[in-house]
Amino acid sequence: MPPAAASKLDYVPPDGGWGWAVVxxxxxxxxxxxxxxxxxxxxxxxxxxYFSVSYSQIAWVSSVMLATMYAAGxxxxxxxxxxxxxxxxxxxGLMVSxxxxxxxxxTSIVHLYLCVGVIGGLGLALNLQPSLTIVGSYFLVxxxxxxxxxxxxSPVVLFTLAPLNQFLFDSFGWRGSFLIxxxxxxxxxxxxxxxxxxxxNIKPIPKxxxxxxxxxEEKQDETKSEGCLKRFVDVSLFRHxxxxxxxxxxxxxxxxxxxxxxxxAPYARHQGxxxxxxxxxxxxxxxxxxxxxxxxxxxxxxxxxxPKIQYFFSFAVLFNGVCHLLxxxxxxxxxxxxxxxxxxxxxxxxxxxxxxxxxxxxxxQRFSTAVGLVTIIxxxxxxLGPPICGALVDSLGDYKYLFYMCGIILVGCGLFFxxxxxxxxxxxxxxxxxxxxxxxxxxxxxxxxxKPSPESPxxxxxxxxxxxxxxx
Amino acid sequence: MKLLWAACALLVCCWRAxxxxxxxIKSPLSQIKFTNDSTELHxxxxxxxxxxxQWWFVEGDEPNETFTHLFDGARDDRVLINxxxxxxxxxxxxLTNLTPDDSGTYECRASNDPDRNAMMKTPKIKWIRSQAxxxxxxYPTVIASPSEVNNQTTAVLSCNLTDSSRPIKGSxxxxxxxxxxxxxxxxxxxxxxxxxxxINYHTAGKYECVFKTDPNVTQTIEVKILPHVSxxxxxxxxxxxxxxxxxxxxxxxPFPTDWTWIKKVxxxxxxxxxxxxxxxxxxSTPNKTSLTISDLSIESDVGDYECSGTxxxxxxxxxxxxxxxxxxAALWPFLxxxxxxxxxxxxxxxxxxxxxxxxxxxxxxxxxxxxxxxxTTNHKDKNVRQRNSN
Numbered sequence: 040m041p042p043a044a045a046s047k048l049d050y051v052p053p054d055g056g057w058g059w060a061v062v063x064x065x066x067x068x069x070x071x072x073x074x075x076x077x078x079x080x081x082x083x084x085x086x087x088x089y090f091s092v093s094y095s096q097i098a099w100v101s102s103v104m105l106a107t108m109y110a111a112g113x114x115x116x117x118x119x120x121x122x123x124x125x126x127x128x129x130x131x132g133l134m135v136s137x138x139x140x141x142x143x144x145x146t147s148i149v150h151l152y153l154c155v156g157v158i159g160g161l162g163l164a165l166n167l168q169p170s171l172t173i174v175g176s177y178f179l180v181x182x183x184x185x186x187x188x189x190x191x192x193s194p195v196v197l198f199t200l201a202p203l204n205q206f207l208f209d210s211f212g213w214r215g216s217f218l219i220x221x222x223x224x225x226x227x228x229x230x231x232x233x234x235x236x237x238x239x240n241i242k243p244i245p246k247x248x249x250x251x252x253x254x255x256e257e258k259q260d261e262t263k264s265e266g267c268l269k270r271f272v273d274v275s276l277f278r279h280x281x282x283x284x285x286x287x288x289x290x291x292x293x294x295x296x297x298x299x300x301x302x303x304a305p306y307a308r309h310q311g312x313x314x315x316x317x318x319x320x321x322x323x324x325x326x327x328x329x330x331x332x333x334x335x336x337x338x339x340x341x342x343x344x345x346p347k348i349q350y351f352f353s354f355a356v357l358f359n360g361v362c363h364l365l366x367x368x369x370x371x372x373x374x375x376x377x378x379x380x381x382x383x384x385x386x387x388x389x390x391x392x393x394x395x396x397x398x399x400x401x402x403x404q405r406f407s408t409a410v411g412l413v414t415i416i417x418x419x420x421x422x423l424g425p426p427i428c429g430a431l432v433d434s435l436g437d438y439k440y441l442f443y444m445c446g447i448i449l450v451g452c453g454l455f456f457x458x459x460x461x462x463x464x465x466x467x468x469x470x471x472x473x474x475x476x477x478x479x480x481x482x483x484x485x486x487x488x489x490k491p492s493p494e495s496p497x498x499x500x501x502x503x504x505x506x507x508x509x510x511x
Numbered sequence: 512m513k514l515l516w517a518a519c520a521l522l523v524c525c526w527r528a529x530x531x532x533x534x535x536i537k538s539p540l541s542q543i544k545f546t547n548d549s550t551e552l553h554x555x556x557x558x559x560x561x562x563x564x565q566w567w568f569v570e571g572d573e574p575n576e577t578f579t580h581l582f583d584g585a586r587d588d589r590v591l592i593n594x595x596x597x598x599x600x601x602x603x604x605x606l607t608n609l610t611p612d613d614s615g616t617y618e619c620r621a622s623n624d625p626d627r628n629a630m631m632k633t634p635k636i637k638w639i640r641s642q643a644x645x646x647x648x649x650y651p652t653v654i655a656s657p658s659e660v661n662n663q664t665t666a667v668l669s670c671n672l673t674d675s676s677r678p679i680k681g682s683x684x685x686x687x688x689x690x691x692x693x694x695x696x697x698x699x700x701x702x703x704x705x706x707x708x709x710i711n712y713h714t715a716g717k718y719e720c721v722f723k724t725d726p727n728v729t730q731t732i733e734v735k736i737l738p739h740v741s742x743x744x745x746x747x748x749x750x751x752x753x754x755x756x757x758x759x760x761x762x763x764x765p766f767p768t769d770w771t772w773i774k775k776v777x778x779x780x781x782x783x784x785x786x787x788x789x790x791x792x793x794x795s796t797p798n799k800t801s802l803t804i805s806d807l808s809i810e811s812d813v814g815d816y817e818c819s820g821t822x823x824x825x826x827x828x829x830x831x832x833x834x835x836x837x838x839x840a841a842l843w844p845f846l847x848x849x850x851x852x853x854x855x856x857x858x859x860x861x862x863x864x865x866x867x868x869x870x871x872x873x874x875x876x877x878x879x880x881x882x883x884x885x886x887t888t889n890h891k892d893k894n895v896r897q898r899n900s901n
Contacts, residue, residue, distance in 0.1 A: 143841075212750050215841030222848035229852055232859040 050239045051179075052403075057235060058177035062185050064233030065170035068128055070192030071135070071227055072167040076104045078200035079155070082213045089213070090148045100151050102422060107160025108167065109418035115168035116411030124169035125234045131165025132227030134158055139221035143214045155217075164414075166227050169234065171394050171410055175403035176237045180340075182398065183348065187336015187391040194328040194387075276409055280466065281400030284459040286413060288452050289393075292356060293420035295448030296389075298428035298441060299363055299382065300324070306438045312372055320379045327383025328390075335391040347464070352396045353456035355388035360449030367439035532639075533558035533623045536599065539643035543677075543726060545650045549607040552643055554619035557599040562623035564594055564602040569616040569642070578618075586613075609647045618642045651675035653730035655720065660734040662824055664710055668732050670720035672701035677724040685719040685729075687764075712739035712763030738820040739763045740827045747831055749812070751838045754805040757831050759818035766797035767820030775815040775830070809835045 052058075079101060087097045118127045138158030145151050170189065178185040207216035276282050303324065307317035335355075338344055344351050362381050369378040394410065401409045428441050537555035544550050556562045566581040581604065583592045591605040600621065606613060622638040654671040672679065682703040684694035694705060703720055715736045721729045739762045749755035761767050772783040772793060783802065785793040792803040800818055813835050819828035 211841045212748060212836060214750060214753075215836065218841045218845050219848065222845045222852070225849060225852045226855075229855045229859070232856045235863060 050237075052177055053237065054178050054180045058181075058185065060233050061173055061177050061235070062188050064128075064230035065174050065189035066192035067196075067230035068131075068166040068170040068192070068227055069189055070196030071224060072108065072163045072170075073193035074197035074200055075135070075159075075163060075224070076101045076108070077197060078204050079104075081201070081204040081208055082216065085208070085213050086148075086151070092148050096148060100148075100155050103152050103156030104160040104163070106418055106422055107157055108163045109414045109421060111161050111164035112168060112411040112414030112418075113408075114161075114411075115164050116407045118165065119169045119172050119407045123236045124173040125231050125236060127165050127169045128231030128234055129228045131162045131169075132225055132231055134162030134165065135227065136162075136221045136225045138162060139217050139224060143217035143221065162224075162227075166230075168407065168410055168414075170230070172403075172407040173234050173237070175398045175406050179403075183339030183345065183392070183395050184333070184336040186395040186398070187333045187339065190336075190391050190394070191329055191332040193390070194325045194332070198322070198325045198329065276401075276405065276412060279401070281463055282397075282409060284456070284463060285397055285400055286416060288356075288456050288459070289413065290417060290420050291455075292449060292452040293417050294424045294427070295363075295445035296359070296424070297421065298425045299366075299445055300386070301425045302428065302432070302438065302441060303379065303382075306441075307375055309438055310371070310375065312375065316372060320375060323376065324379050324383045324386075327380055328387040331384050331387030332391040335388045336395075339392060339395060348392065348399055349396055349460040349464070350457065352389070352392040353453050353460060355385060355392060355453075356449055356456060357453030359385040359389055360446045360451075360453055363442045363446030363449065366442040366446075530623075531557075531559045533562035533621045535619075535621070535639065535641050537601075538641040539604075539617060539619050541644040543646045543648065544609050545726060545728075546609055546611065546647055547650070548609050548647075548726075549605065550609060550645060552604040552606075552617055552619070552645070553601070554603075554621070554641065555599060555601045556619075556621040556639075558621070558623040560623050561596050561598075562600050562621040563627070564600050565620045565638075566592060566602070566604050567618040567620060569618050581617075606645075611647050611649065614645060614647045616642050616644055648676070649674075651677075651724075651728055653720070653722070653728055655730040655732050658732065660707075660710070660732065662736055666707045666710060666734065667704055668707065668718055668720070668734075669702065669704040670722075670730050670732075672722050672724075672728060675701065675722075675724060675728065680723040680725070682720060682722045685721060686714075687716040691718075707734065710734060710736060712736065716764040733764070735765060735822075735824055736763050737825045738765075738767045738822050738827045740767075740818060740820045740829045742818065742829045742831045745829075745831060747833050749804070749807045749833060749835050751807055751809060751835055753807055754803060755807060755833070757802045757804070757816055757818070757833070759800050759820070759829055759831075761798050761800075761820045765822050767822045768797075769821040770795040770800040771819045771821075772800070772802045773817045773819070775817060804833075807835045809837060 083094070083097045083100075087094060090097075115127065115131075135158070138154045141158070142151055142154035145154060171186075174185050174189050175182065204216065204220075207219055211219065303320055304317040307320055308314060339348050339351060359382075362378065362385050366378050366382075369375055397409060397413065398406050428444065431444065432438055432441050533556050535555070536557055537553060539552035539554050542550060552566070554564055554566075556564055568579040568581055570577045570579070581590055581592070584590065586606075589607050591607070592602060593605070594600070594602040602619065604617065604619075619641045620638045621640075624637040627637045652673045654673065656669050656671075657666070660666045660668070668684075670682075679699045679701055681695070681697040681699065683696065684691040684703070684705050691705065696703065701722070703722070705718065705720070707714055715734045718732045718734055719729045720732070721727050741760055741762070743758040743760065747755060747757060759770075770793070772791075774781045774783055783791050783793065785791070790805055792805075794801050794803075800820070802816065802818070804812060813833060816831045816833060817828050818831070819826050
């Protein structure tokens with residue numbers, strides 16, 4: 040009996056069916072997680088006047104929310120591993136909702152920090168992680184497309200929330216708006232309800248060990264890992280080559296990734312463009328982003344790119360960097376629109392592949408823990424990036440240095456990814472050849488492989504489980 | 512040997528004679544001033560030891576000059592001397608309320624000679640001197656017409672410079688201290704005009720015509736209009752039991768001296784006076800006024816509020832319409848959306864419960880429901896219980 044290949048997934052992901060409903064749920068959850076902190080800025084001026092505080096004090100609300108969302112990553116990972124995605128997302132939705140409702144009765148700015156920032160941020164963290172994890176568990180073959188579609192939630196929800204927030208503010212004031220936003224955010228619970236746990240009992244054709252045996256083995260693994268929480272969270276992942284490449288590259292990249300988005304409108308105004316057209320740039324950016332993300336997912340799924348998807352991601356990072364370096368050459372309104380379109384394309388590509396590449400490196404099983412670690416470590420660059428760039432602009436007096444700096448960071452990261460992934464792919468090839476010849480289980484092997492059958496084609500380690508699909 | 516000693520002694524003497532005579536690093540500057548103006552003469556001297564500085568007033572011509580020592584408080588307290596002696600000596604002579612008699616030559620004298628005040632020696636030998644001429648002339652008359660502009664829509668301002676002996680290098684106009692665009696002219700004529708085509712709150716203010724005669728001569732013409740009162744927002748929303756601040760601004764010249772707030776409810780006019788109740792608080796500055804209403808109520812506080820500003824020419828006002836939102840206004844959409852969420856979640860779970868038996872193969876015994884429904888027809892008890900595949 041041919042030995043079972045190193046398989047982290049003991050089941051065949053549906054790659055469709057209810058999976059698309061799950062993608063819709065993830066779309067909503069991810070959308071709220073990323074767009075909600077950004078969309079609250081509409082209320083800041085009024086709240087600032089109401090509580091008589093400075094702008095930086097009120098901006099802390101968004102920062103605390105974002106910081107908590109990223110820092111609570113590991114907590115979300117542990118909860119997802121234990122309870123599955125559905126309950127965690129629903130609890131997360133209720134938390135954000137409760138936070139906003141409490142905030143609407145707030146009597147001081149500290150009240151807002153706690154309710155919107157801490158409770159809200161925690162709830163959003165509990166939304167983000169499980170959504171990514173469950174998409175990974177429902178899809179394998181069409182995973183890049185599913186990820187791309189799920190990540191599209193962010194620009195779509197932002198695009199919808201921005202004018203909606205303005206309307207709510209005009210009609211109800213900030214307190215009433217927070218109350219209604221609390222209700223709107225409760226739709227994350229609906230998203231959570233959609234995240235039915237994937238049916239792990241669909242087994243491949245009975246060549247493998249009986250399902251019960253494998254299930255119990257899987258359960259054993261889980262109990263072992265739950266018992267040794269620290270070991271599970273810390274050590275094993277940090278010895279993973281792909282994970283380290285991803286972590287280091289992303290941490291540096293995040294310093295320069297979000298700053299241009301934040302400073303796009305101020306830069307446009309600095310160039311002498313009126314406020315309405317500057318806001319229009321952001322809308323163009325969101326719309327381009329919206330269409331590029333699913334397209335990138337679709338492209339990432341094609342047979343030419345899927346095996347080398349890491350290179351596609353590196354290209355996206357590089358493209359971002361080049362865009363920023365060329366930005367200062369764009370003059371006038373038309374030039375800025377061209378830049379915004381290209382930036383939208385680049386940013387959309389990058390975000391669509393952001394978590395797909397991690398899944399590709401780690402595999403769906405350990406993804407939840409990995410993404411928890413990644414978000415808590417990325418917390419620093421994400422929060423420090425825009426203020427540092429802002430300080431740079433203030434001290435040097437010209438926005439172009441901001442774009443140069445971000446461009447250089449991103450180009451550097453892109454090249455880093457290209458080189459390191461080339462090395463990584465080579466190493467993986469070697470390990471695969473070694474394991475094929477020795478025919479032993481290599482736990483460090485990260486490729487997801489299903490039972491090889493003599494007829495099914497191989498694409499650099501990825502198996503299209505035709506046989507499985509045909510049998511259903 | 513003796514020669515060597517002599518040479519050494521000479522060197523040491525030269526080296527130790529580090530005392531240097533006084534020298535000016537800053538001398539007082541000559542100037543021309545108008546009567547009632549004030550002037551400053553500044554003098555800085557270095558030397559070792561630090562020299563002493565004195566101010567003297569010189570009248571007459573050589574050789575019959577008369578010298579008058581100036582001290583702090585001289586000339587009926589119009590003279591003020593400020594001197595410092597740190598590192599080097601500085602001294603400033605301030606002369607206020609100038610009269611034509613103040614014209615003359617002012618001399619800054621300095622000396623660090625130990626014998627400087629000895630009676631035997633003439634001062635000229637021991638003191639270094641630096642002179643400056645101060646000429647005080649009568650302020651020339653500038654005839655401004657009109658002298659004041661009140662409540663007009665257009666005006667022509669003109670200034671006529673009479674009895675000035677100084678050469679005129681041109682003229683310009685200032686509005687509230689800032690140069691009026693295109694008013695700078697280099698024509699050396701003693702008259703100038705400025706046309707104001709539209710007098711509104713942008714163009715009203717204190718106009719000054721300035722003739723470049725070094726020193727410059729200026730005259731003021733005030734252009735006054737009714738105050739332009741405008742509210743920040745004409746329609747304001749407040750929340751029940753909350754507080755709200757209504758703000759009105761004023762532009763133009765002169766700024767209102769009085770601000771009043773009136774509440775208009777139907778045809779009733781209720782003036783709001785500061786300090787009568789805790790509900791209303793009025794804070795006013797010449798160009799802004801604010802009314803803070805606390806504890807808003809839908810019944811009594813909804814309506815129009817009028818702010819009026821009064822200056823010497825008259826009164827102007829603006830109205831703000833206040834709406835109060837009920838506390839519960841946001842509650843209905845909130846409940847609506849919560850209901851929608853609950854219904855959707857319920858639908859999803861019920862749908863799942865109904866589909867669940869079809870999906871699970873080898874889990875717990877699902878009872879009488881068919882495990883793998885190959886047929887859509889639902890034979891109730893006629894159906895033999897399906898075997899659980901294990």
